[in-house]
Amino acid sequence: MLRIVNIIPRTLSAEFQQDSEPNIAVNPEDPKQIVATAFTRDPGGGQLAPVFVSRDGGETWELRLIVPGGLSTRDITVGFGTRGGALYAGILTFADAKLNILRTDNPFALAPMTVLVERDKEDQPWTTAVTTGADGGQDHVYIGHNDRNPAPHTASVFLSQDARTPAPPAGFATDAVERRDTAGVDGPPVRPAAHPDGTVYAAFQRWVDQLAAGSTFLDLKVDVVVVRDDAFATGANPFSALIDPNDGTAGVRVVTDRFVHFTAKTGPLGQERIGADMSIAVDPTTSDNVWIAWCDRVGGQAGTDWTIHVRRSTDRGQTWSDDLRTVTNAKNPALAVNDRGLLGFMFQQLIGTGAAARWVTQLELTSGAFTPPVTNFVLHTALFSEPPRIFLPYLGDYIRLVAVGEDFYGIFSGSNLPDMANFPNGVTYQRNADFDAHTLLGTDNVTPVGISVDPFFVHYSPD
């Protein structure tokens, strides 16, 4: 079963914003409870930013104003504890771009989230959590972030071993997982992945050297690094379990000296910027198995590609396969593994050239490390040029895929043009739309509304 839902509610049918960079969290205790986020604003321009919530497994969605820090956020990711129903969020506030770690014991209760941590000079928080304790009351929360405070070792993880009930800061402290010198900073994405047995991985881009720079780009030499902790990162020297045999430093370099073309201000790939794409996922059936995906430019400085690479380790990150999957002219890899060991790989690829190029969002499923057969679903396809970009990121610097039990839940952003040809596997809209006339309609179901970028929820359940 595959279901795709446009999560903009009916009462916001008149909205026309660029709701890019989505994220998602599913309550493992009750997978009907789902929270999603995007660069969506409070339509009323107030002081609380929204989240999208669903109580019915993603079939219907509401927008609720519970995130403090301004009418929107500049980054936001969310994660449920695996038990207890608490939701955590890492955001950059709209008001001053400070990193906030937030908590609510019930995201459906309509009360604003509690600020646990506030910190300046930060970027791209990524939230994940796992719960332990006989009573299921101990939330271990890990938030990857690019922390410029300890520059040049900026790749970091905020962590708390018991975040659910204590007063702020609820035990949160940050640990710089970058142990090597860098070109001044690490790349924006720092992605943790936690297993219930206490294994915690984190993946990041080490910016090794700056090869060229201009007002619109950086050309970089980059390593992809994975660190690991075997005890929930409770020790005195967390994330030191993986030692690179080539330099004896904590953090195995999965690949080294890869070329990255970082374009924060321009959109060379279908109106979208490139330079920072990464995902990591640990197999719930065994923490020995861990998957990683990242992007780089295979063609080097003379190249024009932007390529996703997917690799796997079966020895807890010590050694890694060669590329098991590559996707050219693609970004936003999102990995998750279900409790059958089935890998889900979602990504967004620009297919075609010139004016006819299209963003194609796909979900692939493989139990054999991409040895055929691999199941591929085209979730969404749309002309890259429509709608015109309002800001960067156009679709997002990330999307997300999570697994709960056997099921996969994901979210991506794309053109909301109501055309079933853009949704080969179907879609449901809550907002008013005329799929025959390919026109969005306002709340009155009459007034046309221009197309824009919306977040789309995905649910795959193996039969």
Added chain:
Amino acid sequence: MPNGSIKELLASSSLAFTGTVETVRATTVPDVPVNDRTVVVQVGEVLRSPPEVAVPSGSRVTVQLSPDLPPLNPGDQRTFFTNGWVYGENVAVIEVGRSSVEEAAAPTARMAGLEASVSPVAAAMAELAQDEVVEHARGADAIVRARVVGLSAVPETVQYREHDPSWWIATLETDLVERGELPGVTGGVGTVAVLYANSIDIHWRESPKPKAGQGGLWLLHRTTGELARWAPFQLLHPIDLQPSIQLDLLREHGI
């Protein structure tokens, strides 16, 4: 008069509408906790709403009434001043204040330049828009009438993060200086360099980005710290550029 003037209520709310209470201790939105101040209101006339929120006349909205105001009963008609709370299949809002329908919606107010009367809400909204410009201008370090005659990137700009501002300099050719000391400008005529964030990253999407030849009334803010070496002034806010005609408004308010 109720809990604050119409203007004050509008300043603290985003959605204002007339309506009739249908039921008390009821909700059209699941999860909204119901108490004796939770009411379902049938919308009469929408007086103000955000551009992306449409609450059609005749629709039903859940209103969490203010704890500082008297409760309402079925059949009561009011003008409700509210903020959004939940947007789903239906809308739930939180009341900021209320007035009688006549006090807010009847065409009893006058606006400059209009012969016909307008509602107090419409008049108050126009005043609020003007107030925003006036207050912003009071805090400006310089106010000039000028047009853009040059745009250039700040030298040595190298981006290390997707959220870097990407500083550019706009050269403004002035023909009037309403306020401020501007080096290079004599008798209101000259040029002044102004720093602005040219990045289209989401962090800077609201920041003004001057275009070649663009003219108007510019509200400038003195540049501080290291950035001051590039330009004495900065553009920071979406309303830093105003139509030149706003000069009259500012002068009326002693700016």
